[in-house]
Amino acid sequence: MTNTNIQLTSTISADNKLTVALNNVAMPQPGTEEVVVRIEAAPLNPSDLAIMFSVADMNTATQSGTAQQPVITADVPAKFMPAVKTRVGKAMSVGNEGAGVVVAAGSSPGAQALLGKTVAVIGGGTYQQYVCVHVQSCLELNEGTTAKEGASSFVNPLTALAMVETMRAEGHKAIIHAAAASSLGQMLNRICIADGIDLVNIVRKDEQETLLRNMGAKYVVNSSKESFRSDLIAAIVETGATIAFDPIGGGTLTSDILNCMEAAITHDSTEYNVYGSGTLKQVYIYGALDRGPITLHRNFGFAWNVSGFLLFNALGKLSQETVMAMRKRVAAEITTTFASHYTHEVSLAGALHMESIAAYSKQATGEKYLITPQA
């Protein structure tokens, strides 16, 4: 174990500047219930970008420093400063998850048992070479699973599983998923096929429809088509889906989904009800791919919820048993059901090159970056 540790941090200063840079930091020392993980691979998720670049105007971004120690700076519009006031002047660590080998462990049996093991970790700022985390933030990967294979063991897999468990807990029988060709969407598709749950996939492009159909998806509707609404209504009539998950938020998709649910629920009703159907229609918004306003055109009666959905909140509503079973399933199926596909690998320094930033900031469906901090 070397003595150098490089960490990517993001800082917003009081004079409206964002700085993202690599720092040499101390090698962490594990507490009793902690381990130090040498991070081999960490994915770039949308939630990581929200910390890394925050509310900065990335059109103003410039790269300075050296190729090995790049520094990104950008302006933060004054109007957004109040929203980030509690992080001003603090060097925020970045990286929600990753995987690597446990190279040091605290004295507790739980920590010691992980020594030398390849684990996935959640939290702690994984965009660094060595991260110190609590034992419970580790998922031991099965023999033969590599760190790269296990790098995305938490955010997408547990979110996809939490969607299914939420559907069950709230009494729905099929799911609608928007931006369904994403890594998460592909996982959800595999879970639903395996578990016999009807899933209505909403995509925007023909090739995304093809991708999902080739993966066995039965219901795929394309929101770019003229026939989108009638296609979606038909799929809801067939599946009975009354819960949806939407990572986009901004715009009218959530509204469209609710209106199509209501149209499907009432499509063969002969009774008029001025308040709409009594069937609860639920849309969870779990991301902000479109940060614009969410616009709801109400033709869906009074039995509806639109809610934020956050993995940690959702897990908190599930039993400890259910969550443990979810983690076990992820470890067992990390190279199948929960496999992630990365289109690019970059070092910590490479993640701070302008051309990489321009590419992964698009958050294009099907494009996914993996950071390899040891490279």
Add this chain to the structure above:
Amino acid sequence: MTNTNIQLTSTISADNKLTVALNNVAMPQPGTEEVVVRIEAAPLNPSDLAIMFSVADMNTATQSGTAQQPVITADVPAKFMPAVKTRVGKAMSVGNEGAGVVVAAGSSPGAQALLGKTVAVIGGGTYQQYVCVHVQSCLELNEGTTAKEGASSFVNPLTALAMVETMRAEGHKAIIHAAAASSLGQMLNRICIADGIDLVNIVRKDEQETLLRNMGAKYVVNSSKESFRSDLIAAIVETGATIAFDPIGGGTLTSDILNCMEAAITHDSTEYNVYGSGTLKQVYIYGALDRGPITLHRNFGFAWNVSGFLLFNALGKLSQETVMAMRKRVAAEITTTFASHYTHEVSLAGALHMESIAAYSKQATGEKYLITPQA
């Protein structure tokens, strides 16, 4: 008991015409568990207008017939016809609630016990002279309570009480109410004062603020003022309100409320959380005073729900005991806590005069019409 019964009905025809008229219909005969109530008074609530005039363009409305038998006709825009297809060709009865004297009763003891009593009723189409309803749809009014006093015993009183019970059941400790100077808002204000619950009243006009303050309201914020947002945040900081009820829907008020809740929750926090606070922020939309789109500008994190709120759905989530206690309280306090103030009284025919329609269709806060079908 006379043999004539006049009923107000609303019909949409297949050729896009709305007709609202008075009809001579048969005197109803009660079943075993039913009673016939001679309706003395029935309020005009927004939900009644939604049945009576539905999606017709009331700018095209014309009055024909006679002064005693007026007929209102109006065009229904073609684009709205699909939404009302299940009521086409059906003469819909109108009137969600009212009160009067039981003049006939079925053979069951429960029905017989109500004979001669003054009762409030829910459902059945109260815009007629004699309505037949199930015993359970009746609330026996206390000795001395008049039908006019008891005419609004269900919709507003139970909705206001259901808001308080929903607050309790969902673990909130104070309430925000929009359009707070309404009849319902005044009831809610009186309930909250009596029960020691902090209520933040949102109004649009100075005189509404004065009205509520004179009724003892502690927190009143005016959404027309420059300082609205900071006033609302301050009120939420003081009260800890994390649940709101909004009868407007369209526009950005729901969004403003959520953002002010989040600002209040995080106002003294020093920790940055990219996902926003973990405190659930709930807004229930219980009306459609503005039928335009609901527009949510998200700066309120991921712990939020925006939901439709309908009295019958809300009651369904409460225990039978709670609902019985609510009804008892309404009967006991119908001339105090739950008193309604009517600015106009009209006969069934008078309700179909153009000048009345123009007035009550505005649904202006503080204006309320009472129909007296025996006049």
